[in-house]
Amino acid sequence: MSRRTSPFSRRTDWPRQTNRITRVHEELKEQNIQIVDLTVSNPTHCGLAAPPEFLDALRDPAGLEYAADAHGLLSAREAVAGLFARRGLTVDPRDLFLTASTSEAYGFVFRLLADPGDTILFPTPSYPLFHFLGEINDVELGFYPLTYRDGWHIDMAGLVEALHPRVKALVTVNPNNPTGSYLSEEERRHLNKIAAERDMALISDEVFYEFPLGDAPGASLAGNAPALTFTLGGLSKFLGLPQMKLAWILLSGPDHLAAEARQRLEIIADTYLSVNTPVQCALPAWLRQADTVQAPILRRVRENWEYLNREAAGLRGTQVLRAEGGWYAVLKVAPVRSEEEWVLKLLSKYHVFVHPGFFYDFEDGPCLVVSLLVPPDDFREGIGRVLSRVEQQGGA
Structure with a gap:
């Protein structure tokens, strides 16, 4: 031996x-x-911490009760659905999963989609955390280039070149970190076409989506129907509350794929049940004060x-x-x-x-x-x- x-x-x-x-x-x-x-x-180190009265919502007595739900508390998911409603998007709370962080959300989705040795494509340049997230989840990292021509754009030829049979999903950061580039409508159409043709999923990290430097943000993949899509967000950026540890996954896509993904994600999420109850109870009040x-x-x-x-x-x-x-x-x-x-x-x-x-x-x-x-x-x-x-x- x-x-x-x-x-x-x-x-x-x-x-x-x-x-x-x-x-x-x-x-x-x-x-x-x-x-x-x-x-x-870190917004809490930049004079941008939430006002002290945000802590009042944590005093909700419901936070002392525990009712396990793989998706997260319905009241919290309804509050997140309300965020998308403000954009004109109707979201079924059953398509939302709460996690303790966006990193955990990535882990859940990677485990759902990829076997050891399968590849997930990431944009480059982008955030160095992806290297660790991929390796921890036994995922091979592939990369597709962003190019600069009076702004950052996906190099579609480079993306196609990065594809191979073991690519299971493509990550887009929208807007990308640190290039600050939103998806364009044309890029969204191209990604949907590629994903549908190759039975790939799309993972859209939209933690910075609410912070356009101009008048309006670009295209979003939230509620995207043509391809199996997971849209990620969370309190760390949305409310500048990295210490409160709550994020979400919005599932969308063709009905048969979304239904299968939902059932599998329920088992993954039920295995961890990682989001604490007091934060979930506080979430509706916090989101009402988001501005x-x-x-x-x-x-x-x-x-x-x-x-x-x-x-x-x-x-x-x-x-x-x-x-x-x-x-x-x-x-x-x-x-x-x-x-x-x-x-x-x-x-x-x-x-x-x-x-x-x-x-x-x-x-x-x-x-x-x-x-x-x-x-x-x-x-x-x-x-x-x-x-x-x-x-x-x-x-x-």
Whole structure:
């Protein structure tokens, strides 16, 4: 009998070495050097926390009772359905499943759709968390490219090239993080056609959907009928409440596929029953007050976005890439040094922290990524340092 070399799974054997950027950042903090952090994206750390009276809803006595429901409490699901009704979409609460986080929602859907070794396609550039979510769920990660042409678009030829028989689903982030690009109607039609022809599912992460930088958001896959579709959302972004741990899956698609998916998801969700009752009881009251939280967040990201574009206009060496929604902005800077060198220079010499594009798998760089949630005074100070240094050193 051969001996096992480790009690741990190969799927969790991730590299854990601290990267150079993180090490320098930690060293500066240990020296009590004040850093202007342009990466902070936790609304509770940006002066955008929900008002204290939000806690009153947690005092509902119904939170002391427990009634297991694989979908989540009906009252909570009806409240979520009401969100879609405001968009003009009728949602049956039976098509909603509540989870403890959007990450858990991904896990449920991956387990529903993919056997070990099957592939899920993800956009690139996009959020690095996808690598971990795929590996934890024994899913092979495939990627389809987004390209920049006066805005970000799905490279349909690149998407078709990424398809193969073991691709079970395609993820779209709408708007994408951090590129801020919504799906267009044309892209939605193409995705539906591909999914229907290949018996694939669509997974649409719409956690940032309610935060357009312009007048209106783009196309949504919520309630999408032509293909089996799972639309994800949650309180972390929708209400700036990452600490309250509630998200949702909206199921839609052809009737026979949706019915089968519903029954299978019920078993998966019933196995975990992970959403706590007090938060579910509080959800209707919170969603009725959504504007009190969403409006300040939307105002913050729009004001910072507009400031960034005004300040960068006409500067040498810097291009603010067009975005349509979400909480992030991407700056393309002069290729006089690598992304890591740009970030380290800004951090160690000018004490401003930004993320490099390679954190998000940008290929056409160098790019720097900043959060639009940063408090305005800090944002203006930090962006001022970034733009002045880039123009001085990269605009030749």
